Amino acid sequence: MxxxxxxxxxxxxxxxxxxxxxxxxxxxxxxxxxxxxxxxxxxxxxxxxxxxIFPHHESLVLAVRDRLNAAAPDAGVPAIVEGARLVLTHYLDEGDLARARYRLTRTVPALRAREIGGMQQYQRLFREFIVSRGTELFRAELLANAVVTAHNYVLRRWLRELSTDPLAEFDRAMADVLRLFSGSPEGASAVVILRTDQDLDAVLPSIRIALE
Structure with missing residues (x-):
């Protein structure tokens, strides 16, 4: 050891x-x-x-799995959103290391393939979790894919230094995903509650954007 x-x-x-x-x-x-x-x-x-290049991947996958396993029996989509947020927060905490990895995976095909494989692991975890909560397989696949896609979009913007507040962007992106899969009638509003360490004043603008 x-x-x-x-x-x-x-x-x-x-x-x-x-x-x-x-x-x-x-x-x-x-x-x-x-x-x-x-x-x-x-x-x-x-x-x-x-x-x-991916020194914490396996431990992060386990952390996401543990988070999902600890979810309440009636937890659904918000639980996988929490799992995706855990992954994003890890990358943000890595800082320059994450950006160095991004540069490498853009230029080395084998590393890019491994990175894609890692993201597919998260997608599989999310899909299996949603299926275990009673969602049919096709819808669960679409939902898991949407969550991972939204996460990756926000992460790439931060890696390219295009985002100054990736967590707020993440919350807005996930609100869009949840709205797409909520089944609400057109024109209806949905309020999504996500755990955050931000102050209420910092969160309110994102909530307003999501509701609009």
């Missing part, structure tokens, strides 16, 4: 080297040397060079 300090040094070293000399040109030995550890330590922490 590798301690957290060594693991974080390996992650930092890997991303620094990828930026400096390119992904393909960087070897595991390069990363280990920059981090001040041996090759064996690297492979105790990560199975491959690719794994360093």
């Amino acid at each position: 590798v301690n957290e300090s060594s693991r974080e040094r390996l992650i930092a070293a890997a991303f620094a080297l990828f930026e400096e000399q390119g992904y393909e040109q960087t070897t595991v030995d390069d990363i280990a040397a920059r981090a001040g550890v041996g090759r064996t330590t690297f492979f105790r922490a990560f199975g491959s060079k690719d794994d360093v």
Whole structure:
């Protein structure tokens, strides 16, 4: 087992080297040397060079699954919205690391494919959760896809530095998704309650936009 300090040094070293000399040109030995550890330590922490790019993916998938499993029996769409928000918040907390990963996945096809596979895992979790709550499979597939698509749209805007308040954008995007799947008559309004750490004054504009 590798301690957290060594693991974080390996992650930092890997991303620094990828930026400096390119992904393909960087070897595991390069990363280990920059981090001040041996090759064996690297492979105790990560199975491959690719794994360093997505160091928290598996733990994040588990966190989303736990969040869904903890949802109340009558919870439905809001529960998967909470799961998607958990993923977005993780990327925001990563900051520059997330943006460095974005640059890599834009230029390395294998990494892009792995990123897409990761998003499909979340979509599958959401679909299975909605089906378990009584929604028929086709509608559940559409809903899970809509939630992931809206999440990805907001995330990409933040990664490209086009968004100054991604959480507010996320809330508006999810309100649109929920409205699409609410089954409300045209012209009716739906009020969606989402958990947030923001002040009420900061949230009210987003609620007004969603209702309009």
